[in-house]
Amino acid sequence: MNKPFEASEVENNAGTEPIQDLREWLGRVEEMGELVRVKQPVDRDEEMSAVGYLLAKQDPSPAVLFEQAAGFEKSPIGARLLWNILGPSVKRVALTLEEPVDTPVVELIRLAKDKLKRRIPPREVSRSEAPVYENTLTGDQIDLNLLPIPKHWPLDGGRYAGTADAVITRDPDSGYINIGTYRMMLQGKNQVGLYMSPGKDARLHITRAWERGESIQVAAAWGIDPLFMMVGSQTFPKNVSEYEFAGGIKGQAIPVVRGTTTDLLLPANAELVIEGIIRPGSVKPEGPFGEFPGYYGRPEAGCPLVEVTAVHYRSKPILTNALMADYPSCEQSGFFSVVRSAKIWDDLDKLGIPGIHGVYAHPAAAGGFGVTVISLEQRYAGHAAQALALAAQCPGGAYYTKLIIAVDEDIDPTDMDQVIWAMASRCNPIDDIDILRNTWSTWLDPTQNPPENRPYGSKALINACKEHRHLPVFSKRTTLSRSTYDKVASRWQELGLPGRIPSVRAFEEEHKIVYHEVGGFEPGKQPGEE
Incomplete structure (x- = not known):
């Protein structure tokens, strides 16, 4: 098992201090010119998702922050909604991975692969240090209808929080904390449904708890640093928390805070977190929902039902929303491509x-x-x-x-x-x-x-x-010679050619191909060599 890195051991290739929360991330995205702010009220039902869907098809494809949801102008919570968070933007993916925004894709994947080898355990902070505890609702104060939780698609079975979220559960056997990204449908003023595909960690945790006749604690962050979305979407060893992998990528320990109605560790810098409990056998019909393949998932006869026991949020919290759609409007596509590629590459290395x-x-x-x-x-x-x-x-x-x-x-x-x-x-x-x-x-x-x-x-x-x-x-492919490519590259602007010269991976090289006694050919040997 790899030894966790200390923060001082990890180089931040982006050349700046690691991003601490979603608000700092948005500030840097705005400096890049990839954030659109919409100040006019917009309907949370289908209109926001339509704007996100269409903006994702632009190049560059900006993130969009809706400052007001129609009908919620006087809400005591004052939530804002962020869509097309990463979208197809490689620059925003690089920023989230704490790398220079102009990093080429293959290099970005390689860097992500190397960072996934680093693990830094989270750092628990006191509740007074946790921005997410700025406001707290418990008991009868909880009413999720005060939040502009949106409807994404016309045929969705309800309104969905996320799925740009971090769902937190604890393994009943080992005690390790898992972070996953799962869809959550609003089921009542203090209830949400939790959908998970077979084999996913949270589903395994719930199943094992129910087999014992036990309830299981659950939490979800609905406004997160996009790095949590990246790591939560991946498959990691089932005895190591995603908090450690997120810390390794960021180059420093992730600040976490102990829950108030659960014993779970919550992301201290999140915008909004719910805590809750799933009681044995507690399920409710859920769906359908427009999912990542670009089709509606079938309705589930019964999904685990979360009874929300606490809501914590920063003032004017930002809810992160991930539209699942055809490319390039599928929120997970761009970041998932990079991180999943890195994960597979790392597996092959191992x-x-x-x-x-x-x-x-x-x-x-x-x-x-x-x-x-x-x-x-x-x-x-x-x-x-x-x-x-x-x-x-x-x-x-x-x-x-x-x-x-x-x-x-x-x-x-x-x-x-x-x-x-x-x-x-x-x-x-x-x-x-x-x-x-x-x-x-x-x-x-x-x-x-x-x-x-x-x-x-x-x-x-x-x-x-x-x-x-x-x-x-094998037939020899047609390739440029390195000397000719370099000559053209040096004259590109002189010749008035547009843009930058494209990169080329294959060049013509001299190969010695000779005949062998056995009738075969082998590069690099002269006749009679053994």
Whole structure:
């Protein structure tokens, strides 16, 4: 197990102090020119989500902060709502990962991978130091209808808080605290439903508590530093808290505070947190809800019902809202692509797979879930096939993913034009596509019908690498020479060419390809060499 890093050991590549809360994050986003403030009242039901959906399709795609929800102008809480938080903006993802905003995507994934190796335990602070305890409601004071919790889509079964949230539960066996991102439907003035797919940590915690006939404590932050959204969406070892991974990325311990009606540790700098309890067997029908694949999830016959016991919030709190939709309007797509790619790459490193040049979970593929591309330098027979199989089933990549594609190191995995070219010119379907059956999927997969077939799925492993056994004689691709590229690069502005010169990964090199006695070819050897 890795030793947790001390904050002083971790370099912050962004060159500034780590972001402490959502308000500081928004300030930096506004300085970048990627925040729109809407001061006029806007309807929380479908209108806000429509604005977020359409803004996400712009380039650049700004976050949007609604200063007032129509009908809530005189609300004693005065909540504001943030949509398209990260969206498809790589700059905002880099900012959240505490990296320079102009970091290229593959480099950003590599940096995130390295940061995921660092773990810094959270730092508990007193309640007087926790901004989230500025205001507290308990008992009969609790009325979630005072919050402008929105309806996202026309056919949604209700109003949903989040899913840009951090849902906090404790493992009944080990005691470790998990942070997950799950949808929460408003069910009453002090009740919310909690939907979780099979296999997710919070669902496992609730199931084990109920098997013992015990209630389970739960909390949720509805206004969070987007870093919590990133780490909460990933699969980590079930004995390490996401607080430690968030601290490792940020480079310092995350401040947490003990709950008032639960024994859970809450993010001290959150905008709004609810605490509650789920009693044994307490469920209520929930859904449908427009989900990350861009389709409605089916209604659940019964979802665990949270009885809210306390609400804590900062003055004029900002509620974070994540629209699930088609790309690029699916909130999870951009950040999920980077962090999930880093997680899969890290898993391959831990498994000892050499020669990995990049991993990319494409954001357009069902919220970053559906497609994973691996770029690797083939070093031995079966190398590509091994990487494909492990990427399909490693902890970071097992859930939902349908298409796993391997390409050679001359292909940029984030450039789908290059990936498709490799698939068309290096993949022979009859030999290079394998299928895994009965794999871990989700109730939200619209291709699995009847729905009772879910959550089992399948995966296609697509080898779009040059055939390893015939590498020496595989047709040579057309590439620029390095000297010519450098010459053109040096004259780019002189020639009046627009923009910046595109980067190129593959260049022409001299290879010595010679004949062998056994009829084969091998680079780099002269006749008669052994």
